[in-house]
Structures are given as C-alpha cells and as structure tokens.
Amino acid sequence: MNKTEFVAAVAEKAEISKKDAEKAVKAFADVVTEELVRGGRVQLVGFGTFEVVERPERPGRNPKSKEPITIPASRVPKFKVGKPLKDQVNA
Secondary structure (H helix, E strand, O other), X not given: OOHXXXXXXXXXXXXXXHHHHHHHHHHHHHHHHHHHHOOOOEEEOOOEEEEEEEXXXXXXXXXXXXXXXXXXXXXXXXXEEOHHHHHXXXX
C-alpha cells in the first residue's frame, strides 16, 4: 500500500473526504517526525512506539574494495510494535 492508497483507505474508514484524510495523515507524520527530532518518543497504546535509538560507532567493510572502514555513530528512528497489533498480525 502506498501513500495515496493509504489516504484513500483512511478517508473511507473515517468517512471523511480524501483531502481531509490527506491532511490528517500529513499531520500525523509531521507530529511524529517533530517529536523524534527532539529526541522524544510517540507511544500509541495497542499499536506501537516510535522512538530514536543511538547506534554506536562500529567497524565495517567497504563491499566494493573490501577495505575496513569505520561506520560513524548515528541516531536512527525505530518502531517497536505493540502486543495487540502483533497478536492480530499473527492470528
């Protein structure tokens, strides 16, 4: 499912216009992004948690030249699925 299909599905499920659904989806993505940039987390009970995790510097290998390189430390977004969602997917 791509973004357009997702917006259409949200519009149908919530019985709102596609334009309003698109605004809602964009607002959701913006709020989650802003919170993660600040280093916070967004917890949606029953669905999951969006958070930022720190990746330490680590050794790696250039796949083309096979030379060892150092991969710098970074912060990456992570989604941890909630138990109810996980149970529904596995049912």
